[in-house]
Amino acid sequence: MVGPMAAAxxxxxxxxxxxxxxxxxxxxxxxxxxxxxxxxxxASCDEDPLTALRGFAPMDEDLNxxxxxxxxxxxxTLTCATEGTGKPRTIxxxxxxxxxxxxxxxxxxxxxxxxxxxxxxxxxxxxEHQQPYFVLGKGAQLKNVTxxxxxxxxxxxxxxxxxxxxxxxxxxxxxASVRSYFPGGKITIKNSEGHKAADKMFQFNAPxxxxxxxxxxxxxxxxxxxxxxxxxxxxxxxxxxxxxxVISAVVQSDSPKCFIRYHELTYAFKGSGDKADRVFKDxxxxxxxxx
Ligand code: ADA
Ligand code: CA
Numbered sequence: 001m002v003g004p005m006a007a008a009x010x011x012x013x014x015x016x017x018x019x020x021x022x023x024x025x026x027x028x029x030x031x032x033x034x035x036x037x038x039x040x041x042x043a044s045c046d047e048d049p050l051t052a053l054r055g056f057a058p059m060d061e062d063l064n065x066x067x068x069x070x071x072x073x074x075x076x077t078l079t080c081a082t083e084g085t086g087k088p089r090t091i092x093x094x095x096x097x098x099x100x101x102x103x104x105x106x107x108x109x110x111x112x113x114x115x116x117x118x119x120x121x122x123x124x125x126x127x128e129h130q131q132p133y134f135v136l137g138k139g140a141q142l143k144n145v146t147x148x149x150x151x152x153x154x155x156x157x158x159x160x161x162x163x164x165x166x167x168x169x170x171x172x173x174x175x176a177s178v179r180s181y182f183p184g185g186k187i188t189i190k191n192s193e194g195h196k197a198a199d200k201m202f203q204f205n206a207p208x209x210x211x212x213x214x215x216x217x218x219x220x221x222x223x224x225x226x227x228x229x230x231x232x233x234x235x236x237x238x239x240x241x242x243x244x245x246v247i248s249a250v251v252q253s254d255s256p257k258c259f260i261r262y263h264e265l266t267y268a269f270k271g272s273g274d275k276a277d278r279v280f281k282d283x284x285x286x287x288x289x290x291x
Contacts, residue, residue, distance in 0.1 A: 045080035049096040049135075056099075056138055056158055058181050067181035074129055076117070084108040084145060091133065092116040099137035099158075105145030112152050119152035124198040125172040132156040138183055142166060151175065151197075159185035159208070163192060171197035171220070180205040180227065190214050200225035200252075207232045213239040219270075220246060222281075226253035233257040242266040249281035259287045 053071055058064050078096040086106030092113045097103040110133055112119050120127035132153035136142055142155065143164040151172025155163065159182055166189070168175040175194045178184050184206035190213040194201045197220040204210060205227040215238075217223060223243050226234050236251060236258070243250060246269045251260060260280055269275040280288055 044098055044101065045082065047098065049078040049080050049098075052098055052137055053096075053135070053158075056183055058183075063181040067179075070179065070181065074131070075135065076131060078135065084110075094131050095134050097134060097136045097140040097142060100139040101137070102141040102143065103134070103136075103145075104143050107144050107146075109146040109148055111148040112150055114150050114152075117152050119150040119172060121150050125150060125152075126199060127173065130173055136161045138185075147175075153177070157182070157187055159183040159187070159206075162188045162190070164188075164190050166192040168192075168194035168197075168201075170195060171201055174199065174203045174225075175201045177203035178206050178208055182206050184208045187211070188213070193217060195219055197221060203227065204234055205230070207234060209235045209237075211237045211239070212241055213237075215241045215243075217241075217243040218245050221248045222246075222250070222252045224251040226251075226255055226258055229254050231255045231257060234259070236260045238262040238265050240264045244268040245270045246275075246278075249278045251279075251283060252281040253283050256284055256287075258283050259289075261289045261291055263291050 050071060057067055075094055077093055079093040080096045080098060082097065082101045082103050084103065084105035086108050088109040090111045090113050094117065095103070112133060114121050117131040119130050130152045132155055133147050134142060135156045136158060138158045139160045141162040141164065146167040146169060147154065149170040151168060151170050153173055154168065154171060155176040157176060157178050159178065163176065171194055175197055176189065178187065186209045188211045189202065193216040195218050200222040201217060201220050202224045210224070220243065223246070224236055232255060234253065234255060234257065246267055250267050260283055267279060269278065
């Protein structure tokens, strides 16, 4: 598995310059909401991934320590890339997408080497400290990628990220998440699908404004989980979302500051019985708006 990975990593790095250029001098035809905001840095793979990531270290002392542990203990060596190969390949390192850059997988299907990325392949795949397929720097975008089994830690999103046309065939510990020591901010997940998340599909541990649009999912504990027992502010917008075989909830939160807006949401739970109280589990009714 090392052969294809090495070749793929090489081509990714070589293309980093062109990837970064989309947001630089070349005409940027993306809709304004998808462009990095003014003032956001658009980095390239010229910068060492750890140096780039350390640029987003939190001020809070405890979070700062956890972030450093994450960078040096949990994540292994990172491959920086801004494009994929369009073909199936196995990865042996987490892919880092620099801040403000777009990684276009061109329709590729990625499979993690379970040993290399410390992925849990036992029932439910819930071990902590698995590595993600991707770490997205702040303002980075990810598109046209299928993530196969094992799902591992899916996609780690620092904040201000867009995920477009992503398929999670069999989510691992979770499909995508924002850690407590990440900056957070607006997160858009659109034109995507996710399946087989034994626990949760999307996990948010820091304040975010989450937009999930045109998403289809099946077989999951929860579509969205706000970190248990936490009270930070989280906004969730579900627009054209269809989920089936839901076990615990569509959204679950313990926060009085979790706010949900939804439009064209379709859901079906696993098993029989009235599950009406499980759609937005433990979210204050006053915080929920259909539009
Ligand atoms: C579990 C765990 C949390 C957090 C979360 C995650 O729910 O209990 O502390 O680590 O996973 O971010 O995936
Ligand atoms: Ca996780």
